[in-house]
Amino acid sequence: MSELTFENVSVRYGTGRRALTAVEGVDLTVPAGSVVGLVGESGSGKSSLARAAVGLHPVSAGRILLDGRPLRRDGRVDGRRPLQMVFQDPYSSLDPRMTIGASIAEALPREVARGSAARRDEVARLLALVDLGAERAASYPGQLSGGQRQRVALARALAGRPEVVIADEITSALDVSIQGTVLNLVRDLQRRLRLSMLFISHDLAVVRYVADHVAVMYLGRIVEFGPAEQVLGEPRHPYTRELLAAAGRTAGAGLPAAVADAEPADPHHPPPGCRFHPRCPVGPLVHADRTVCREREPAPTGDRHRTACHFAPGGAM
Numbered sequence: 300m301s302e303l304t305f306e307n308v309s310v311r312y313g314t315g316r317r318a319l320t321a322v323e324g325v326d327l328t329v330p331a332g333s334v335v336g337l338v339g340e341s342g343s344g345k346s347s348l349a350r351a352a353v354g355l356h357p358v359s360a361g362r363i364l365l366d367g368r369p370l371r372r373d374g375r376v377d378g379r380r381p382l383q384m385v386f387q388d389p390y391s392s393l394d395p396r397m398t399i400g401a402s403i404a405e406a407l408p409r410e411v412a413r414g415s416a417a418r419r420d421e422v423a424r425l426l427a428l429v430d431l432g433a434e435r436a437a438s439y440p441g442q443l444s445g446g447q448r449q450r451v452a453l454a455r456a457l458a459g460r461p462e463v464v465i466a467d468e469i470t471s472a473l474d475v476s477i478q479g480t481v482l483n484l485v486r487d488l489q490r491r492l493r494l495s496m497l498f499i500s501h502d503l504a505v506v507r508y509v510a511d512h513v514a515v516m517y518l519g520r521i522v523e524f525g526p527a528e529q530v531l532g533e534p535r536h537p538y539t540r541e542l543l544a545a546a547g548r549t550a551g552a553g554l555p556a557a558v559a560d561a562e563p564a565d566p567h568h569p570p571p572g573c574r575f576h577p578r579c580p581v582g583p584l585v586h587a588d589r590t591v592c593r594e595r596e597p598a599p600t601g602d603r604h605r606t607a608c609h610f611a612p613g614g615a616m
């Protein structure tokens with residue numbers, strides 16, 4: 300079991316006037332063997348943080364550590380790739396011209412992949428892990444259903460014997476009727492293989508189901524973090540409360556409509572002070588002029604349940 304830590308991590312795209320900071324100064328820990336759900340509306344920086352962890356995009360500041368050891372820019376540590384990512388669209392990780400077996404075999408570490416018999420056995424073992432028969436090795440991605448393809452993508456990620464799996468919206472593209480089965484499988488594998496997991500989803504119902512801890516991201520910052528039942532049951536940050544209210548309105552159908560009436564956040568020009576202040580319903584109630592919110596960025600406060608809001612219960616003010 301391994302602990303994944305983001306230490307003051309920033310991710311930037313572009314340069315000059317077009318520069319955009321998608322992730323800014325994020326501190327986040329995925330405790331060994333646990334699932335951290337990462338939520339926030341579209342564009343908040345969730346995928347950017349994930350991609351930085353697996354080396355698909357460089358961090359512009361900060362460090363990413365596995366059990367205290369820094370990951371290299373390409374996501375390796377000691378020559379291995381201990382982090383694997385599963386994406387929303389399994390087509391992005393499966394070559395349509397390769398059989399399922401060949402795709403999985405390609406991801407096997409060299410020491411396992413010696414000899415075709417060993418490879419075949421290992422592919423069959425991985426297929427069994429994701430509840431697919433060994434005969435599936437001969438199929439092509441186009442012959443499988445969306446749910447089966449996502450299982451194969453999962454098997455492929457597990458082929459590298461990861462310690463941490465980053466799941467980015469892995470059920471969002473699936474038919475609602477099979478989302479539950481895939482989620483059950485993921486949760487079961489996570490426990491059996493004692494994986495640590497960063498589970499990104501815009502669907503709070505899904506996150507409630509799989510996550511031990513929840514991190515809420517807004518415009519590149521983590522605004523709330525804590526045990527899932529606390530963050531989702533007794534949210535402290537006004538943004539988290541809005542997300543939950545919006546999810547309730549749409550019967551768990553997701554976040555993107557959250558805070559729909561407010562000004563959309565512009566990542567090119569994040570507001571000064573608290574980034575949420577232009578949309579925040581709480582600040583004006585407490586401080587008519589919202590000076591503190593406009594001028595001072597709130598530092599996270601709290602112990603197990605941390606919130607970055609000047610007026611959160613247990614907050615700085």
Ligand SMILES: Nc1ncnc2c1ncn2[C@@H]1O[C@H](COP(=O)(O)OP(=O)(O)OP(=O)(O)O)[C@@H](O)[C@H]1O
Nearest residue numbers: 312319321339340341342343344345346347348566
């Ligand atoms: N390769 C890129 N080049 C430039 N800007 C990018 C790039 N990738 C993401 N961005 C920008 O970075 C910000 C954060 O995007 P990111 O995809 O990380 O957010 P997200 O929370 O994962 O959203 P979604 O749920 O829509 O994937 C957005 O403003 C996005 O437009």
